[in-house]
Each structure stands twice: as C-alpha cells, then as structure tokens.
Amino acid sequence: MSDRAFKGSAKAASADAKIAIRQLSKSYDLGHDQVKALETFDLSIHDGEFVCFLGPSGCGKTTLLRMLAGLETPSQGEIVVRRQTQDRPLTSMIFQETSIFPWMRVRDNVAFGLRIRGVPRLEQQTAVQHFLDLCGLGQFADAYPHQLSGGMKQRVSVARAFANDPEILLMDEPFAALDEQTKITLQQELLRLWNETRKTVVFITHSIDEALVLADRVIVMSGRPGRPIADIAVTFPRPRLVHELKAEPEFGRQWHQIWSLLGSQPQALPEKVK
Numbered sequence: 001m002s003d004r005a006f007k008g009s010a011k012a013a014s015a016d017a018k019i020a021i022r023q024l025s026k027s028y029d030l031g032h033d034q035v036k037a038l039e040t041f042d043l044s045i046h047d048g049e050f051v052c053f054l055g056p057s058g059c060g061k062t063t064l065l066r067m068l069a070g071l072e073t074p075s076q077g078e079i080v081v082r083r084q085t086q087d088r089p090l091t092s093m094i095f096q097e098t099s100i101f102p103w104m105r106v107r108d109n110v111a112f113g114l115r116i117r118g119v120p121r122l123e124q125q126t127a128v129q130h131f132l133d134l135c136g137l138g139q140f141a142d143a144y145p146h147q148l149s150g151g152m153k154q155r156v157s158v159a160r161a162f163a164n165d166p167e168i169l170l171m172d173e174p175f176a177a178l179d180e181q182t183k184i185t186l187q188q189e190l191l192r193l194w195n196e197t198r199k200t201v202v203f204i205t206h207s208i209d210e211a212l213v214l215a216d217r218v219i220v221m222s223g224r225p226g227r228p229i230a231d232i233a234v235t236f237p238r239p240r241l242v243h244e245l246k247a248e249p250e251f252g253r254q255w256h257q258i259w260s261l262l263g264s265q266p267q268a269l270p271e272k273v274k
Helices: 061-068 106-116 121-134 150-163 180-197 208-214 249-263
Strands: 002-006 017-029 034-046 050-054 076-083 091-094 168-172 200-204 217-221 228-233
Touching: 017 061, 017 200, 034 061, 034 200, 034 228, 050 208, 061 076, 061 168, 061 200, 091 150, 106 121, 106 150, 121 150, 121 180, 150 180, 180 208, 200 208, 208 249, 217 249, 228 249
Parallel strands: 050 200, 050 217, 091 168, 168 200
Antiparallel strands: 002 076, 017 034, 017 076, 217 228
8 A cells, every 4th residue: 555645744644534635725826926726725535435526616626636636736735645556547537628539439548548557458348348338338339539429428538537447536527518418317327337336536516416416525615715614424325316316305405505605605706727
C-alpha cells in the first residue's frame, strides 16, 4: 500500500480514509489580482463511497477534481490518497465534454487504458466486451464516434473508465449536456455499474436531483472561495430506480434542504476558475 500526497505528509489522513483533504487552498494569479478558488478545505472520503459535490458556479468544484487527478497542485494544504495496489491506475477522469478519440472505433476507445498499461490482449478483450455490454454498446463496438449520439459517446467514456479499473473515478458533470431522458438512462446505467464494482467515485454536478439519485453523500460547497458547508448523508437503499426514488417524500425533503443551502450562497461571476 502506498500514498500519493501533495504538499504535506500522510500523517494528517484519517486512518480509514481513501482520500483525505486537509486545510486545502488553491489560488490563481490573474496578473493584477489573485483569485482564491478554494480555501481551508477539509474532507475525508472513504473507500467505495459515491460522493457528489454541489455548489455555485465558480466555487472550485472542477479545481478540486483536477487536484485529485494530479493535474494541478494545491497552493496550501494537502491531499492524501491511500493507494491499494500499483497494478491498477489510481484515478480515471470523465469530463463533461466528449473526450474519446474520433479516429478510433468504440472497442479501441474502451480498450485504450488497458492497452497503454500493457494488459494482455485476451484480458483486454474480455474486459472491453464486459463493459461494452453493460453500457449497451455491444452492437456499436465497431462504430466510430462520429456515428454516435452525444449520449452514446458518453457511454463510451464511462465504459472506458470502468474498463481501465481505476481505484477512484473522477466525474466532472459527465451528463450535463445531455437531454433529460438520456441523462436519466445514463444515471441508471452508472448506478448499475457502481453497484457491480463499488469504486470510490467523486462526482461533480449542478443538479440536486442527480446528486440525490447517485450519491452516498452530498457535499454542498460555499461560494468562492469554496469550502464544504454541509455534508448530507443520502440513505435511500440500493439498488436505486430513478423514477421510484423521486416519488419518495424524503427525496423532496432533502432536495429542499440542499436548495436552501445553495440559495444562501452568492453566485460567482463567470470566468475560467470553476
């Protein structure tokens, strides 16, 4: 077992935390000014948890995800990630925008991470076919991305991430650009995949509905500079059916609780820092 840490030691992590975030701050130099995206951010996420982050635009949600992926470093504080094995990637990230390779067939896109890691061909083929079937892509295995709808392209992104078998999945509003019917279908498929694998998932969304449907915990963030202002346990039993869950009185109660928290936070002016 090994730890990945940024700007700090592993001692600050909770003993059973998969991800420990301690006194994390992130600032951007915009020339004549500095913008604080995150400030004194503290949080622990446990192995196998599905955690959704909600907050006003500009509160640092994507910045946090990029630091978890190792794409950016904190200005202060630390992120400690407890790694279980060196044989699998630590993280895979799914973006809002389509990020699959347009020159590759669907099956080759899904196999990409496995091939880069040198996984034996037969093992690649088995894993790829498994996740193609789970994501409803079996008959599109030989299609190119330009032949697919937006929803189908995001299915390919999800299948590729799961096939690569990371310890942690980082998802940045992956369904935000999709129509409502497609979004609900993919939420249900993601729940099914997560129920099978029980990976640690950090999921960014602007949708209260989506957070309550998917998550074990919903972290509500303040306006910029972002920090957690509420950590809400979502206790609906799993497996979950989206259409049934939304009819539950408790769903409505938690929805209004989160809405009230978000409504108390100022909206940041649009800019690159999210």
